[in-house]
Amino acid sequence: MEKEWRCAQCDCLLGIDSGAHVRLRHKEAQYVVDGGDYNVIAVCRNCSAINERSGGRSSSSRSL
Numbered sequence: 001m002e003k004e005w006r007c008a009q010c011d012c013l014l015g016i017d018s019g020a021h022v023r024l025r026h027k028e029a030q031y032v033v034d035g036g037d038y039n040v041i042a043v044c045r046n047c048s049a050i051n052e053r054s055g056g057r058s059s060s061s062r063s064l
C-alpha cells in the first residue's frame with residue numbers, strides 16, 4: 001500500500017511512501033530509499049521545510 005508523502009508545511013508532494021521503502025522523484029530523476037531502517041530527510045522544493053521520515057519497522061505496532 002502506497003501513500004503520498006507530503007510536506008508538513010505546504011503540502012507539496014515529496015515522494016511516495018510504501019512502508020518498506022520511499023520513492024522520491026524530482027523531474028527526470030527518481031530515487032528509491034530502501035533497507036528497512038532507513039532515515040530520509042527531504043528538503044521541500046517549495047518552502048524549504050525539513051521533512052524527516054524513518055523506515056518501516058519503527059512505526060506502528062512492534063511486538064516482541
Ligand SMILES: [Zn+2]
Pocket residue numbers: 007008009010011012044045046047048049
Ligand atoms: Zn513545503
